[in-house]
Amino acid sequence: MAEEFRLRSxxxxAYGPAALFGLAEGAMIPVVALSAIDRGASVSVAALVGAQLGIGSLVMNIPASVLAKRIGERRSMLLAALVTVAGLGICLVDAGDSPRSLLLYGFGVLAIGAAGAVYSLARQSYLAEVVPGHLRARAxxxxxxxxxxxxxxxPFAGAGAMQLCGLPGAYLVxxxxxxxxxxxxYRAPDLASTEEHRAAVASVTTGGMLKQNWRVYTTLGTGVLLLSAIRQTRQTVIPLWAAHLGLSPTTSSVVYGIAGVIDVLTFYPxxxxxxxxxxxxxxVPSTLVLGTSFVLMPFTHGAGTLALAAMVMGFGNGIGSGIVMTLGADVSPPVGxxxxxxxxxxxxxxxxxxxxVLLSAVTALAGLGLGITVSGTxxxxxxxxxxxxIPRTGRPRPAAPARPPG
Structure with missing residues (x-):
C-alpha cells in the first residue's frame, strides 16, 4: 500500500478544509480588536478578547484528544466546523455598546478558538494515520x-467583503x-477501524500517556515549546519595529505581506x-534562521532593510512548515x-x-531592541x-501501519 499511495488522493x-479554515481565521483575526472596541472595550480589554482564540485552543487541546478518540477524526472535524459556524454567528450578533454585547462577543471568539483546537488535532491525527511514514513530512x-x-x-478576502458590508463582512467570509x-x-471517508483497534485506543488515558512518554515531552517537547514561542513572537515584532522606525501602517502591512509570501512558497520543498x-x-536550520532574523531586525533602519530581515524571517518559518506536526507523529506510540x-x-x-510575554517583559525593562534580540535567543x-x-534516524518508520480511508 505504501508504494501505491499518492498524496493527491x-x-x-485533507488540504481543502485546512485552507478554508485558515482563510476564515485570516479574515477574522484582523478585526477582532476592532469589533471588541465597537462594543465598548478599552484597548487593553480588546487585546484580552483577542487572546480568547489562544485561550480556547489551550484549554481544549486535551479534551479534543478525548473527543477524537471517542467519535473519530472525521466526526471531530465536522463538529469543529459546526461550532466555528456557531461562534462566527455569535460574533455577528451586535447588541450595541454594552457589557453584555462584549461578553457575548468574547464567548464567540473563545468558541472559535476551542473549535480550532479540535479541528487541528483531528486533521493531524487523520493525516498521520492515513499517510505512510515515507511521505509523512511532505503530507x-x-x-x-x-x-x-x-x-x-x-485578510484580503475579509477586506474586500468589509468594503461592501462593514466589519460583519469579515465574519461572513x-x-x-x-x-x-x-x-x-463530510464527503471525506472515515478511517478504517476494527473493534480491537477501537478498544485499544479507548484504553489510553492522558495520565497514562504522560507516564509512558514523559522523557519525550520533557526533551523534544521542550524544543517544540521553544520553536512555538519564537514563531508566535514573529507575528508581533515586524509591526512593532516598523512603528518604532516611524513607518506607516500601510508600509508595515506590505513588509509583513512580503514575509508571508516567502513563508508560503517554501513549505513543500x-x-x-x-x-x-x-x-x-x-x-535546526529553521530555528537558526528564525533566531538570526530576530537578532538582525534591531539593526534595520528603514523599510528596505526591515523587508530584508522580514524575508529572512519568512524563509526560516516557511521551511519549518509542518515540523511540529511531523515530529509529533514520529514520536507517537503505536496506539493512542x-x-x-x-x-x-x-x-x-x-x-x-x-x-x-517574554518579548513584552524584556521590552518593558530594557527597550524594544533588546526585547527582540532576547526573543531571538x-x-x-x-x-x-x-x-x-530529534531522533538521528534519517526517515522514521510509521509507529503503526497506515490506516486507509474506509
Missing part, C-alpha cells in the same frame, strides 16, 4: 502550507469558508528534505495518537503564549534542543 479531503508540511495559504488570503470546509470534511534526509535537516497529539499541541500552545535554544533530541 487525499488532497481535497504534514503541505497541511501546514495549506493553512498558511488560507491565512494569507483571508469566515462563515462561507467554514461551510465549504464542512462540506469537504521542506517536506521533501525531511522525508529524504531526516527532520533535523529542516528543524489522538491522546499523544493533545499533549503535544498543548506544549506548542504553551510556547505560543510564553513567547510574546529562543530560536537558538530551540535549535540546540532540536539538534540534541
Amino acid at each position: 487525499i488532497a481535497v479531503a 504534514l508540511s503541505t497541511l501546514g502550507g495549506a493553512m498558511r495559504i488560507g491565512l494569507f488570503v483571508g 469566515g462563515l462561507v469558508a467554514i461551510a465549504g470546509a464542512g462540506v469537504l470534511v 521542506a517536506g521533501k528534505v525531511m522525508d529524504h534526509y531526516g527532520r533535523r535537516w529542516v528543524a 495518537l489522538p491522546t499523544h497529539l493533545g499533549i503535544w499541541n498543548e506544549l506548542a500552545d504553551i510556547g505560543s503564549g510564553l513567547g510574546p 529562543v530560536g537558538f535554544a530551540a535549535a540546540a534542543a532540536m539538534w540534541t533530541w
